Amino acid sequence: MDVLQSNIFELITIIFYCILIFIPLLVGVVLALYADRKIWAAVQKRRGPNVVGPFGLFQVPADGLKFIFKEIILPDSADKTVFLIAPIITLALSIAAWAVIPVQAGVVLANINVGILYIFAISSLGVYGILMAGWASNSKYPFFGALRSAAQMVSYEVSIGFVIVTVLMCVGSLNLSEIVLAQKNIWFFIPLFPMFIVFFISALAETNRPPFDLPEAESELVAGYQTEYSGMPFVLFLFGEYINILLMCAMTTILFLGGWLPPIDVYPLNAIPGFVWFILKVTLVFYMFAMVKAFVPRYRYDQLMRLGWKVFLPLSLLAVVLTSSILFFFKLAPGMS
Amino acid sequence: MSISLLTFYLFSSILLLSSLMVISTKNPVHSVLFLILAFLNAAGIFVILHAEFLAMILIIVYVGAVAVLFLFVVMMLDFKTSLEKDNILQYMPIGLLIGLVFIAELVIVLINTRLDLSNIQILSNPLDNFSDQSNTEAIGSILYTNYVLYFQLSGVILLVAMVGSIVLTLRDREGVKRQIVSEQVDRKGKIELVDVKSGEGVDI
Numbered sequence: 327m328d329v330l331q332s333n334i335f336e337l338i339t340i341i342f343y344c345i346l347i348f349i350p351l352l353v354g355v356v357l358a359l360y361a362d363r364k365i366w367a368a369v370q371k372r373r374g375p376n377v378v379g380p381f382g383l384f385q386v387p388a389d390g391l392k393f394i395f396k397e398i399i400l401p402d403s404a405d406k407t408v409f410l411i412a413p414i415i416t417l418a419l420s421i422a423a424w425a426v427i428p429v430q431a432g433v434v435l436a437n438i439n440v441g442i443l444y445i446f447a448i449s450s451l452g453v454y455g456i457l458m459a460g461w462a463s464n465s466k467y468p469f470f471g472a473l474r475s476a477a478q479m480v481s482y483e484v485s486i487g488f489v490i491v492t493v494l495m496c497v498g499s500l501n502l503s504e505i506v507l508a509q510k511n512i513w514f515f516i517p518l519f520p521m522f523i524v525f526f527i528s529a530l531a532e533t534n535r536p537p538f539d540l541p542e543a544e545s546e547l548v549a550g551y552q553t554e555y556s557g558m559p560f561v562l563f564l565f566g567e568y569i570n571i572l573l574m575c576a577m578t579t580i581l582f583l584g585g586w587l588p589p590i591d592v593y594p595l596n597a598i599p600g601f602v603w604f605i606l607k608v609t610l611v612f613y614m615f616a617m618v619k620a621f622v623p624r625y626r627y628d629q630l631m632r633l634g635w636k637v638f639l640p641l642s643l644l645a646v647v648l649t650s651s652i653l654f655f656f657k658l659a660p661g662m663s
Numbered sequence: 664m665s666i667s668l669l670t671f672y673l674f675s676s677i678l679l680l681s682s683l684m685v686i687s688t689k690n691p692v693h694s695v696l697f698l699i700l701a702f703l704n705a706a707g708i709f710v711i712l713h714a715e716f717l718a719m720i721l722i723i724v725y726v727g728a729v730a731v732l733f734l735f736v737v738m739m740l741d742f743k744t745s746l747e748k749d750n751i752l753q754y755m756p757i758g759l760l761i762g763l764v765f766i767a768e769l770v771i772v773l774i775n776t777r778l779d780l781s782n783i784q785i786l787s788n789p790l791d792n793f794s795d796q797s798n799t800e801a802i803g804s805i806l807y808t809n810y811v812l813y814f815q816l817s818g819v820i821l822l823v824a825m826v827g828s829i830v831l832t833l834r835d836r837e838g839v840k841r842q843i844v845s846e847q848v849d850r851k852g853k854i855e856l857v858d859v860k861s862g863e864g865v866d867i
Contacts (some may be wrong), residue, residue: 333666405690405692438715438796440716440799443716443719443720446723447726451722451727457731458696473735476731480728489719500799572828632844
């Protein structure tokens with residue numbers, strides 16, 4: 327009985343931690359949506375949302391409420407079960423990945439040894455939400471959107487994988503906290519700068535952000551895989567997408583920008599708690615995401631595939647060979663000196 | 664009953680049920696989706712066995728790459744017309760044969776371990792100090808030392824398969840215009856600067 331009791335207690339603690347992750351994430355998504363629209367507007371010399379609440383801050387919650395009260399329209403010829411499961415999968419997977427993200431030294435829900443592989447696995451599952459949505463809608467535009475998205479995500483996952491390998495060779499561990507701690511002397515975006523660029527662009531493609539938002543290119547495919555969705559399922563897709571974007575920003579921060587570490591380890595800077603640095607860096611990367619959306623035109627599909635397979639794949643493969651050679655011959659690899 | 668045992672029963676029962684659904688649903692897309700569910704639950708069982716590296720690789724390789732392409736192909740098939748014609752009995756003999764082979768293998772393995780399920784030892788145990796190593800380190804230290812030849816060979820086999828499939832599908836079609844980016848960007852010899860005299864124009 328005692329074992330069961332302690333197990334139940336453990337379960338309740340885990341659920342409490344999950345809520346502790348989920349609520350800030352939700353606030354983060356709302357702010358990210360708002361920031362995205364504001365930055366986009368500023369680049370185009372518009373005002374952006376400015377009516378609801380102070381500075382238009384309540385625009386996103388107001389939109390959300392509107393979607394919640396709208397009717398969920400199920401297309402007559404859709405595969406209804408798969409149609410409704412798809413957005414749930416998208417949102418659940420995007421939240422699940424946050425379980426291993428360390429926001430500060432020791433502050434992480436699951437400090438697992440294969441953290442980076444876990445994130446890679448979860449983000450490779452993300453394509454199923456889109457594929458299922460596109461197929462279950464039983465309509466031409468969503469289907470094309472889903473096919474494009476699947477091909478795109480599988481292609482760019484390859485180069486993301488190789489970039490992660492180069493970083494891992496410098497760290498010697500798959501644990502995300504140890505990846506951050508390995509950057510105590512120098513953040514990896516300085517020695518691995520080309521890989522930082524490759525990762526950033528691949529992250530844009532992986533999250534279907536402009537200029538790689540071909541799966542939902544409104545000029546060709548209406549709204550891609552989301553065309554038939556309305557009401558709450560649509561909101562789930564929207565939130566899943568933005569949580570994924572924030573996840574990719576967090577991944578860039580952890581892999582290249584030193585996670586929760588301050589820029590220099592001196593007094594006034596290292597007195598600030600780590601999660602503040604983490605949030606600041608994630609915000610900076612998200613700002614770059616938003617700026618790219620504002621001023622880069624959309625790619626053509628063959629250009630997208632060319633960039634993924636003919637430019638990034640050889641480049642990242644070369645980087646793997648080069649990095650491992652340098653680490654080996656100069657005896658810099660972890661555990662070699 | 665501990666939570667890990669409970670989760671084991673949860674994962675394994677979902678695994679068995681979804682594998683059953685893979686072969687019993689009429690819709691091919693549904694069966695691929697159930698196959699993915701089965702993969703995920705197998706990965707869950709790996710995690711319970713503390714083989715987290717294998718679990719993640721299973722998800723990344725099979726669910727993230729292989730099953731996506733599988734689903735990709737199945738979704739584009741026009742399966743509605745072929746549904747009624749299918750005769751289950753047609754594939755029965757070969758299915759039974761494969762099933763028998765699998766059952767025979769399982770029985771052989773179980774007899775060799777003498778059904779002592781409380782103390783299953785891995786048949787060949789090349790690592791002595793497994794407990795103080797992480798999963799990834801342990802696999803790497805075996806794979807790149809004792810089994811480096813087999814590892815490289817399997818890589819070569821995959822490479823041959825890849826090259827083979829590219830050669831089989833590659834064909835030259837006539838009249839296809841390809842974008843050559845270097846040619847497009849390079850304007851040397853393609854632009855001419857001409858001084859135009861007022862009122863005379865230029866010949867093109």
